Amino acid sequence: MKKFFYRKQKYSIDPNGVVTKKSFSNIALIKYWGKKKNKIQIPLNSSISYSLVDVYTVTRLIYHLKKRKERNFSVRVFFSGKEKISFIPKILEFFHRISFYCSYLRDFNFVIETENTFPHSSGIASSASSMSALALCIMEIEKKLVSSLKEDFFLKKASFLARLGSGSACRSIYPGLVVWGGHKSIKGSNNLYAIPYPYQVHPIFTKMVDTILVIDEDPKEISSSKGHQLMNYNPYAKERLKCANKNMERLISILKVGDLQDFGELIEHEALSLHAMIMTSHPYFLWMKPNTLNVLYKVWDFRKQSRKNIYFTLDAGANVHLLYPIQEKKFIMKLIYNDLFSYCKKIIESFCI
Numbered sequence: 001m002k003k004f005f006y007r008k009q010k011y012s013i014d015p016n017g018v019v020t021k022k023s024f025s026n027i028a029l030i031k032y033w034g035k036k037k038n039k040i041q042i043p044l045n046s047s048i049s050y051s052l053v054d055v056y057t058v059t060r061l062i063y064h065l066k067k068r069k070e071r072n073f074s075v076r077v078f079f080s081g082k083e084k085i086s087f088i089p090k091i092l093e094f095f096h097r098i099s100f101y102c103s104y105l106r107d108f109n110f111v112i113e114t115e116n117t118f119p120h121s122s123g124i125a126s127s128a129s130s131m132s133a134l135a136l137c138i139m140e141i142e143k144k145l146v147s148s149l150k151e152d153f154f155l156k157k158a159s160f161l162a163r164l165g166s167g168s169a170c171r172s173i174y175p176g177l178v179v180w181g182g183h184k185s186i187k188g189s190n191n192l193y194a195i196p197y198p199y200q201v202h203p204i205f206t207k208m209v210d211t212i213l214v215i216d217e218d219p220k221e222i223s224s225s226k227g228h229q230l231m232n233y234n235p236y237a238k239e240r241l242k243c244a245n246k247n248m249e250r251l252i253s254i255l256k257v258g259d260l261q262d263f264g265e266l267i268e269h270e271a272l273s274l275h276a277m278i279m280t281s282h283p284y285f286l287w288m289k290p291n292t293l294n295v296l297y298k299v300w301d302f303r304k305q306s307r308k309n310i311y312f313t314l315d316a317g318a319n320v321h322l323l324y325p326i327q328e329k330k331f332i333m334k335l336i337y338n339d340l341f342s343y344c345k346k347i348i349e350s351f352c353i
């Protein structure tokens, strides 16, 4: 399968140029947590996310053909106009991982210029949108070099490459609902690249809003890559995997019939399961802050009283994502500004389509 993405052929090289690509952030409904041992970026379980169309990264990749062939990669990175030497090791590691599939990378000097639409230190993981935007730029160069490249291959390979930069980034290649990781009930799902969710989705789930309540802007003390590793020693890991697989099965029928209450119950359970894993790892840790809990209790109270469909999910951190159908937006924004705003540093809003 991996050989599929390897192309050994002579390229007719464009000496200089620039490509620009945009890629969304995403929020997982069924969370990817844990990687297979001794494999590169292969998930323990299958995951599904909504792409957040208003929360994205724009990347420009400028390339100049090197005068002389050399083994080393050459890259400079600018983030919001400022050179970021600290980003280089991650980019070089990414280039090393993908060099087998993109041998042309060594032939160019690269400058990466990247910007996010969301505030920099907002605690919103930018690795998914930034790695997928970079993977799309690299594929855009490949498209210039290989004229016969088809759109379907372009997207599959972009997702395959993005995965090697940051696991969840492979889902950011597509809008809407996106699946990564093989699951027996999802046709075409696999561990190497993400696919658009292939089944029927009730209209209610095609117009959802995600309001992100930024509770903590600081970088996490335990990064998600460290967290994934800790799953290898977590005493509850096996049960978590069984549960994630069952939750995916349940979600397929929920998405079809349009049952919002079941959807909400399921995504909240997933979010808390993810946090339970980090709380029971060695070393253990808490990503939630007091204000995360304050928000969760308020959401539960509000839901009981109003019977509105507002549900939360959590990422690997303290921030809360509130998911609800667009029809309920006016009412729910009132709740957010009246009752939840005081717990947050910032609010970021996006459609999930």
Ligand code: PMV
Binding pocket: 027, 028, 030, 031, 032, 033, 047, 125, 127, 166, 167, 168, 169, 224, 225, 228, 274, 315, 316
């Ligand atoms: O892609 P990573 O390595 O940053 O891991 C992301 C893990 C979660 O965001 C917690 C879940 C997910 O599926 O996105």
